[in-house]
Amino acid sequence: MPKLNELLQQWQDDPAFMSNVTRWETVPASEGNFSDFPSHLGPQLHKALKRRGIEKLYSHQAKAVDAVLNNNNVVVVTPTASGKTLCYNLPVVNSLIKDQSSRALFLFPTKALAQDQVTELRDLTADLDTPLHCQTYDGDTEPGLRQGIRRNGHIVVTNPDMLHSAILPHHTKWIQLFQNLQYIVIDEMHQYRGVFGSHVANVIRRLKRICAFYGSDPKFILCSATIANPGELAGMLIEEPLQVINENGSPQAEKHFVFYNPPMINPELGLRRSSLLEAQRVASELISKEIQTIIFTRSRLGVEILLTYLRQGIKKRPGEESSIRGYRGGYLPRERRAIEEGLRAGTIKGVISTNALELGIDIGALDACLMTSYPGSIASTWQQAGRSGRRSGTSLALLIANSEPLNQYIVANPDYFFGRTPERALADPDNLIILTNHVRCAAFELPFDQGEKFGSAEITAILNFLVEEDVLYLSDSRYHWMEDTYPAEEISLRSATRENVVIIDNTGPHPRVIGEVDRFSAPMLVHEEAIYMHGGKQFQVEKLDFDEKKAYVRLVDVNYFTDANLSVDLKTLDIFEQEEGKINRAWGDVRINALVSMFKKIRFNTHENLGAGPVDLPETEMHTTAFWISFTPAAYGNMTLSEIQSGLISLANLIPQVAAFFLMGDPRDLRAVSQVKAPFTELPTLYLYDNFPGGVGYSAEIYRSYKEIFTAARKVITDCKCIDGCPSCIGPTSQDGESSKKKVLHLIEVILG
């Protein structure tokens, strides 16, 4: 029996191991569905595929090729390792062979993925009779090569940031591309959600506008990991009718997917054994049996800790190089390539990685994947799990929960995960601030005609506003650019406003910019002494210059993170929709005034409080959208105000996490405020607001799906084995000794009617 099957059998026979398993799902092997090469596919590609040992296509690949070559926009939903790149490479290359003046533009969310992709494209096109030029165009492209790419690149592979800041504003240098653009490929579409997605949708509006100007009308091919609403998200991004291909014809080997919850060691505090230590134990077993394993952790620190522990535990002969490696941002590219190569060749038996290895990068298929906590979304979990699984033979994916509410929810409710409805990905292209910023960029690129729409957005009011601001002037029914500056440069696609605080790393001999945060989040995330996590690394903020919008940081290695205490004053400005009854629900515009006055240092894993410090920063103000729910006396019955207050505080702890989970956002994207007598409603009220100026659509969605969200929240609380509240559910127990869980559950019952 193969070693992995042997070990799985051993675990299944071990009651101690199995008492921590909340689900053991065996996904049976499937043969796969194959199709002949579609009739449109020319002989050169037949040859190229056969050279690579491909005699038939998977059914979803063939469908995608057909749909694209029949002139449809297509979104293909595919799991990891199902051959998705052929879904777009084949029809695009086929069309370019037929008409060498045609062009294609490929967009990937990161530079690394784009560079990987070009390697694959070049392999496919290597010995075609018709030579095709496939090039990346990004910040690393040498200036000397750029002109050639602009003129001769058949397939230009880039990222949305580059398209936004370097290609569209200089469209006159890209005439060959825009006149002849036949296809736009958008891979990893599910990454384009929230603020980033709202920006990218507007970049695509600009792209389509430029194409129309040069007389081309490209078709779109999008690929996404599994999400609940691929058609909706794709439609939001490209604003065109499209065909959804949502099947997987690739063969699958047998896979065991195990949910593992470390044993409770202190029920009163809700403390479980550390998920890292459990992962170490399981990983040692796998690796010492030579079962090739990848272990995902959430932080750089986690990578290093596990690496140290595992190397200590697994003996090697003197002088022999360790077969266990770490992999994360911050390693040199050469080192990373060597690790990838070692994984493919099988000389490396274990790798511990941040999510840097989650997508794209080719490391072959491994035997086992351990996740040391819930990766944050169902889509990411499947992607990480997809790193194990060969064409034949058994593979394992093991998810170890930590003690946070979402982790606990997932392991306690495996049906939710294995059911067929993963998260909905949301974006709001018409967010006023984001939209206005891109109208500026678009107006710089080409004048707007009076009455012209921007994608589906009606923008006359925005154009007139920009005239008042002396950014544009109106003459002969056209809006012309009149500022000296070039707008795209100061707009980042990764945050909502133009007013960002730049983060500068002072660790090395030369200061360098490593990132930015929007100014509303700056007091929370980069106050002095804050630990700022970036690319899996920890930096300590030495100085925050709020006026100059600069934060200076230095690399550190500490065992804690920081959490700033935010006091928020919320004022309701406008109601968009509401429903009144025993409870009143609504969503609308609000103004947030936020002040950070202190922060806490919290130890990883145990969440032990290691101390606190003051923060001295001015108040910030933000307009955004919020969902709120208020309780009439008929709803809360004989609960006292102080009971309601503590119930609301608990809900404010839990609901943003649960809601973010349904909306596929980061829990930090949503914030909650509770007011026991809200000035606006005059009732006990829980507010949840989008933590971005203008909002990105979360509040409206919570208004619509509040039942689902509060039902899940109820389950988190009732499933939690703690006695009366813990960090895994409603937060720490209140000091007054009253039953917190009961109070919160009562409020939730009222909400659910």
Ligand SMILES: [Zn+2]
């Ligand atoms: Zn609990």
